Amino acid sequence: MEKRGHINPILSNKSKRKTDQQPRKIRSDKLHDIKVPVTESIDLIIRREARKGWGGSKTSVGTEILLYGLDHIFEYPEVIYKDGPFTVHCKVDHTTYNKIGLYADKWKCSIRMAAHRIFIEALKKKQLGGINHEEI
Template sequence: MGKVKHLNPVLSSSNKKMIETQKRKVRSDKLHDIKVPVDESVDMVLRKESRRYWNGSKTAFGTEILLFGLTQVLVYPDVNYTDQPYTVHCKVDHDTYQKIGDYADVWKCSIRKAAHRIFVEAYKKKQLGGVTDGEI
């Protein structure tokens, strides 16, 4: 009686080779997305300014404000953090994400709250839309 012949030899378990799953490499230029809550008036200003200077990309403009806050602003006073229906996405590299994480550790809050705190102060320093001391 020897070998058993299957109708479809591809489906026979004896001929199958075990396929090992390979781990995917993480891209070195991967960006982290941080959603910063803003109120309606700030959202309107960001939309107008982004159309004027960034060809309509509110994300690129919000990222620029956050990076300005990290590099140019030295003091970040405590701000009221409330979740808003409007958000601006900030896409930062891994080193910048780690820097925001370091601030979050010092302030004992989440990375999103730390990014909000930095964003608010940077927005005030840039003086966009004529807002100086308004809540964001």
């Protein structure tokens, strides 16, 4: 018996792919997601702040704190970076992501570590009134 093609013509055409495809365009309003590790107490504070506003989320509060730190604080002391089970997502645009990247290059660390450093300092200044001598 001779093997014939499929009855369905879509399945029988094997070489109908486009070979001259252009690369995909990147959206101009694309947001970068940065996961900032936090302690359990900071996670609790951010959850409470998110619940205060109607429809607020942990991500929006975390993003707001990170942007506050980038806009209003100019000196970021070194903090202990410890990865853990509690994280806060921060969604930032491309220019902000590049700004954090410049700090990461300056401090010779990853973007996630730089975002953590900025985030913790901004949280101290904004939420807790500028506690510098105690660890959160």
